[in-house]
Structures are given as structure tokens and as C-alpha cells.
């Protein structure tokens with residue numbers, strides 16, 4: 065809960081108001097107890113007239129109103145603190161995500177779940193537990209002082225029994241925290257599964273798997289419900305323990321004042337009754353704290369997940385020193401680099417040592433699954449090497465200011481994402497500055513999209529993406545190439561589509577590569593003969609290792625595997 069308490073400390077003024085509200089609330093409780101006792105004493109024992117007790121009736125009504133009012137104020141202040149705390153946690157997390165090097169990205173589903181659900185889970189700490197903790201501390205202290213002033217033995221009973229309550233709360237609470245942390249990670253897994261299924265809904269439908277997957281999602285949600293019930297079971301146990309301790313405490317006070325009043329005549333009726341009315345109020349405070357504590361512990365489990373995410377990038381980015389990059393095409397060096405995907409045990413790339421000079425173009429070829437796209441991901445800094453390094457202009461990737469490096473890099477993947485935005489926005493998102501109409505038109509010409517755009521209902525303002533106009537594979541590829549062109553990159557990482565390029569896209573690709581190669585360092589995963597023929601150097605990748613490096617003609621003469629690879633591609 066330390067992390068949540070530190071977050072709550074940011075809201076000093078709300079804390080101050082909660083403190084003042086507690087003083088008012090505690091005074092109202094004592095006033096209410098006093099007036100009730102006074103009324104009973106005066107009416108039943110002293111038999112005074114109605115007029116004489118009227119001021120006490122008014123005081124009682126006043127105390128009740130203040131009590132209700134301060135509960136309302138406590139609720140409002142708690143909600144305000146929860147709202148502000150959640151906002152602050154979310155913006156802190158978004159800022160961290162923004163700053164986190166691409167190496168340390170998480171899956172979208174679990175990130176969304178932390179950002180939305182886990183942050184929401186912290187709410188009860190701020191709107192219930194924290195205000196209740198302030199209220200219980202203040203009110204219990206005032207009641208204790210008043211009871212001690214009236215009857216020391218009753219005060220001692222309260223003082224001795226009270227610590228059992230936090231003790232029971234701590235024992236049960238530690239179980240709650242563990243269980244609710246498990247609950248949050250279960251929710252994250254559930255979110256990943258759900259996100260994945262929603263994305264692949266059409267495929268599931270086409271393969272008639274929708275129903276079966278619905279059952280799987282249903283099963284996962286039932287598991288989640290079972291976990292929730294386990295947490296609730298601990299909550300019921302918590303309430304039961306607190307009830308028991310309170311009852312024993314109140315019973316002890318009742319026996320003590322009863323004996324001293326009736327048998328030993330050591331107390332007046334007024335004192336005995338006053339103490340007896342205050343004792344339940346004392347324990348009620350702890351009971352309320354107990355149930356709020358349970359919610360608070362639930363929040364603490366979620367907070368650990370958030371804290372992990374907020375702290376983890378800081379630790380992993382120790383070497384992230386944000387060096388600037390010069391405004392020129394970089395050289396790219398792989399130094400004994402190994403790379404593996406987090407979900408797989410074995411390395412996909414093994415001991416890659418390769419140097420690409422600035423403004424040179426390298427084509428990477430190899431059989432399917434040899435690790436060509438993985439090499440591009442490592443070069444783009446999306447996949448962290450498990451050993452060795454990738455140097456950008458001689459500097460390790462994670463020592464460079466990422467935003468500057470990415471500004472210089474264009475990474476064209478085989479399956480580019482088209483956003484729900486206009487054609488123009490989808491293309492110009494690649495550029496750092498505004499793209500002039502003339503430049504935009506030139507880029508459209510270059511990637512052979514001019515005629516296509518002309519035919520669209522709203523020309524370049526036509527919306528594309530999810531729920532809007534669909535695109536062919538070739539059109540998608542050409543939009544991705546246009547994105548790279550408007551960016552005027554210094555490093556181009558291009559994953560050529562393996563097969564099925566239409567003639568128009570093929571020529572757009574060829575020209576784009578020529579244009580980009582003029583001022584940039586280019587690494588292409590090549591499938592086409594023209595790309596390897598024009599590359600300054602070709603790298604053959606087999607089973608994650610570089611097995612041959614040289615110019616195309618040289619490799620065709622010297623390397624049998626290379627010949628085999630290209631004998632089938634002749635003429636493409």
C-alpha cells in the first residue's frame with residue numbers, strides 16, 4: 065500500500081479537509097451520545113418537563129445532521145481524491161508508455177487492462193480506505209479520550225481490545241492482497257485473449273470457430289469470476305472477525321460498567337450509560353475501517369501491477385542515456401548479436417556480426433523462417449538483442465534518444481497498418497513537418513497512387529481503415545511506401561512482400577527504393593531479383609546465422625545455397 069499512500073500524499077488539501085471533517089464528525093458523535101444520555105437521564109430519572117429538555121432535543125437533531133453531513137462530505141472528498149489520483153496514475157502511465165523504449169513494449173491487451181482496469185481497481189483505496197483511515201484514527205482517538213475522562217477501566221478495555229482489530233485486518237489483508245494481485249494478472253490474461261479474439265473475429269467466423277471460441281471466452285470469464293469469489297470469501301471472513309472482536313469488546317465494557325453501577329455503586333447512571341453508548345461507536349469505526357481496508361488491500365494488488373509498469377522501464381532504461389544523433393544517414397552494425405522472442409525459448413538470430421556503411425544498401429535474403437524480418441526488427445529497435453549489440457552510427461541503440469532515431473527511420477513492414485483516417489493523413493503521418501500539396505502529389509505519383517486517389521469519392525480526404533474503405537494488398541503496400549517517402553528517412557528498413565506483388569506495386573517499390581537509397585542507408589529483406597542486383601551487398605541468412613556476404617554476382621558464382629535460392633526466382 066506504500067505506493068498508494070505516496071500517491072495519496074500528493075493531495076494535501078483534500079487530506080487537510082478530510083482531517084477537519086473528521087474533527088467535526090467525531091465531535092458530532094460525542095455530542096449525539098451526550099445528548100441521548102442527557103435526555104434519557106433527565107426524562108426518566110429526573111422527570112423534568114419537555115420544555116426543559118427541548119435544547120437537548122435541538123442539540124441531538126443538530127448532532128445527527130452534522131454527522132450525516134460530514135459523511136456526505138467524506139464521500140465527496142474521497143471520490144474527488146479517487147478521481148484525481150486515477151487521472152494522475154493514468155497520465156503517469158501514458159507518459160511512461162510514451163517514453164518507454166520500443167524494446168520494452170508490452171502486449172496491447174495487458175497494457176490496456178492495466179491502464180483501464182488496474183487503475184480503476186485503485187479507486188476504492190482513495191475513495192473508501194484512505195478517508196476512512198483518517199476518520200477512524202481521529203474519531204477513535206476522541207472517543208477514547210472522552211471514555212478515559214469518564215471511566216478509566218472502560219477506557220483501558222477499549223485500548224486493549226482495539227489492537228486486535230488491526231492485527232486481524234493485517235493477517236486477513238495480506239491474503240486479500242495476494243489474491244487480488246492474482247486477480248489482476250488473471251484479468252490481464254483474459255484481456256489479451258479477448259483482444260486477440262476480437263481482432264480475429266472474421267477469421268473465426270470464416271473457419272466456423274466463433275461458437276467454440278465464445279465457449280473458450282466464457283470459460284475464461286468463469287475462471288475470472290471464481291477468482292473474484294475467492295477474494296470476496298476473504299472479505300466475508302474479514303467482516304466476521306471484526307464483528308466478533310467488536311462484540312467481545314462491547315460485551316466486556318457492558319459487564320464492567322454494569323457491575324460497577326449495579327453491584328459496587330462506583331459509577332453514576334449518567335457515566336455508565338454515556339460510556340455504553342460510546343463503546344459501540346468506537347468499534348463501529350474499526351468495523352468500517354475493516355471493510356474499507358479490505359477494499360484498500362484489493363487496490364494494493366492492482367497498485368503493485370501499476371507500480372511494476374511504472375518502475376520497470378526506469379530500471380531497464382539504465383543505459384538509456386539519450387544521446388543525440390547527427391543529421392546524416394547512419395551506419396548500422398550488428399555486434400555478435402543474438403535475438404529471441406520473449407514467447408520463445410530459443411534464439412531466432414545467432415551471433416550476427418554485420419556492418420552496413422552509411423548510405424549503402426544491403427539486401428537480406430534467406431529461406432522462409434531464417435530470421436530476416438527478425439533482423440529488421442532488431443535493427444529498428446523493436447526487438448531487444450538477448451546478447452550482443454546493435455549500433456546506430458556506432459552508438460548502442462538504447463543509448464540514443466529514441467524519438468530522434470525514429471524520426472530518421474522508416475520501417476516498412478510486410479503488413480502495414482492502415483489507420484482509420486483519410487488517405488492523406490495515413491500517408492503524411494510519416495512526416496515530421498507539414499507536407500506541401502506539391503510534395504504530396506509527387507509522392508502519390510512515385511508510388512502509382514495518383515489515378516487511384518482521383519477515383520476515390522472524396523479524393524485524398526476519403527476515409528480508410530476499420531469500418532471505412534477497404535484496400536487491396538498492393539494499395540496498402542503503396543501507402544506504406546508513400547509514408548516512407550514523405551518521411552525522407554536516413555535509414556530505411558524494408559520488408560519486401562514475399563510473393564504476389566502486382567505489376568504496379570512492383571514498379572512503385574523499385575522506384576521508391578531507388579529514390580530512398582539516394583540519401584539513406586537501406587536494409588531490405590529482399591525477395592525480388594532486381595533488389596538483390598542493385599544492392600551494394602547481399603547477406604544470406606540461414607537458420608538465424610549469416611552464412612554468406614557479398615555482391616549478388618559474387619554469391620551467384622561462389623555460394624551454392626544462394627544459387628539454389630535464386631534459381632527459382634530467376635526473371636522476377
Ligand SMILES: Nc1ncnc2c1ncn2[C@@H]1O[C@H](COP(=O)(O)OP(=O)(O)OP(=O)(O)O)[C@@H](O)[C@H]1O
Nearest residue numbers: 405407408412431432433434435436437438439562
Ligand atoms: N513474435 C514471435 N514470437 C516467437 N517467434 C517468432 C515471432 N515472430 C517470428 N517468430 C519466429 O522466428 C523465426 C524467424 O521469423 P522471421 O519472421 O524473422 O522469418 P523470415 O526469415 O522473415 O521469414 P519469411 O521470409 O517467411 O517472412 C520463425 O521461426 C518464426 O516462427
